[in-house]
Amino acid sequence: MIVSFTIGHVPYLFCSKKGCHSIKDILESLTLAEKNNIKINREHTFSNGKRIDILINVRDTMIIAIENKVFSSESDKQTEVYEKSIYEEFPDHEYLFLFLTPNGKLAQSENFKSISYKQLVNQLKQVEFDYRRDIRRKIIFDEFILHVEEYMMNKKSKSISDQTKLYLEYQDTIKKLSEYYKKDSLMVFEEFEGILKNFFGGDKRVFNIKQERGFHQVYKKTWNRTGLFIHHEFWISSEDILSRLDFEYMIEVEGKEKENFFSLFQKEYEKMEGEYRERGISYRPDNRKIAIAYKRIDNYFRPDYVGENKLIEELEHWKFIESAIDRVHKEFLRLYTVK
Structure with a gap:
C-alpha cells in the first residue's frame, strides 16, 4: 500500500x-x-x-x-x-x-x-538526540545537516569561482601557452640528453633515457651482469625540467649480489671519504641505501637559473667514483662467480 x-x-x-x-x-x-x-x-x-x-x-x-x-x-x-x-x-x-x-x-x-x-x-x-547516550552520532548527524545547508541548499558545489571564470575566459590562450611550454620542455630535455651522451659517449655505454619518464640511467655494458647492476641515475623529466629547482643524481648498485659489492666498495669509500665530503656527495644515505653516490644538484636548465650550465662540470667531479667502481668490479668478478 x-x-x-x-x-x-x-x-x-x-x-x-x-x-x-x-x-x-x-x-x-x-x-x-x-x-x-x-x-x-x-x-x-x-x-x-x-x-x-x-x-x-x-x-x-x-x-x-x-x-x-x-x-x-x-x-x-x-x-x-x-x-x-x-x-x-x-x-x-x-x-x-x-x-x-x-x-x-x-x-x-x-x-x-x-x-x-x-x-x-x-x-x-x-x-531529537540524547547527547549523553550517543554524542558521536549526534555530531555526525549535525555535520550532515550542515553539509546539506551549505553545499546543497546554497549550491556551493554549483557556484563558479572567479578563478574558474578567468580560466574560461582565457582557456584558448592557456591551451596555446601549454603547447609552447611542452614544446620548449622537450627541446630543453633534448639538450640535457645530449649533454649526457656527449659526456659519457662511446659505444660501451648504454643510455636508458625516456623524455616523459621521471628517471634515466647511463651505465657501462660491463656493469650490467646477472646479479649485479651498477648505473648512473638522474631523476628529472621533460615535464618538470623547466620548473624544478634541483634534481637528484646518483650512482646505484642493484641486484642480488649487491651486498657483496657494497662490502668491497666500503674499503674504497673509506679512502675517498674526504673527496666525497669536499664535493658534497653522500654515500649510501638513509633515503637511498643502494646509492654509493648521491647528490641533489642545481637544475641548470630552468629559465630563471642565473649563470652557466655546470652539468658537465658536475659530471666531471664524479669521475673518481667511476674509477673506484671499475677497481672494485674487477675484484668482485675475481672473488665471486656471477651466474
Whole structure:
C-alpha cells in the first residue's frame, strides 16, 4: 500500500489500513532487534539494471525509496520505472517514494512525493538526540545537516569561482601557452640528453633515457651482469625540467649480489671519504641505501637559473667514483662467480 506524505506539523506521514503514523512515531516504537533490521542501500540495483539512490527496508514490511536529483533532470519515466521495480521486488509492503531536489521539483511518477532540501533540513532538525547516550552520532548527524545547508541548499558545489571564470575566459590562450611550454620542455630535455651522451659517449655505454619518464640511467655494458647492476641515475623529466629547482643524481648498485659489492666498495669509500665530503656527495644515505653516490644538484636548465650550465662540470667531479667502481668490479668478478 502506498502511504500518503505531508510536510508540516506531522513529518513523513504514513497512512494505511492500520491508521496514520509519522516516521518518528514508527521508529520510536521499534524494538532494538527491529532497529537492527533496518537495511539502508545506496545505489540499489533492480533486476532490470536500473539503480535508485537510496532504498530503506524497515522490518521487511516498509520500503522508503529516495531518488536524489542534484544537478540533472529526471530521465524519461525514471521514477515510474523505479516504482514498478519496487512493486515487483517488494510485494505486500508499505511504500514511501520521495523525490529529493534542491527546489522541490515534481517527479514524473505521481507516487513519488516531491521534497526540497530546505524541507528535508527542517525535518532533520526536529530529530531529537540524547547527547549523553550517543554524542558521536549526534555530531555526525549535525555535520550532515550542515553539509546539506551549505553545499546543497546554497549550491556551493554549483557556484563558479572567479578563478574558474578567468580560466574560461582565457582557456584558448592557456591551451596555446601549454603547447609552447611542452614544446620548449622537450627541446630543453633534448639538450640535457645530449649533454649526457656527449659526456659519457662511446659505444660501451648504454643510455636508458625516456623524455616523459621521471628517471634515466647511463651505465657501462660491463656493469650490467646477472646479479649485479651498477648505473648512473638522474631523476628529472621533460615535464618538470623547466620548473624544478634541483634534481637528484646518483650512482646505484642493484641486484642480488649487491651486498657483496657494497662490502668491497666500503674499503674504497673509506679512502675517498674526504673527496666525497669536499664535493658534497653522500654515500649510501638513509633515503637511498643502494646509492654509493648521491647528490641533489642545481637544475641548470630552468629559465630563471642565473649563470652557466655546470652539468658537465658536475659530471666531471664524479669521475673518481667511476674509477673506484671499475677497481672494485674487477675484484668482485675475481672473488665471486656471477651466474
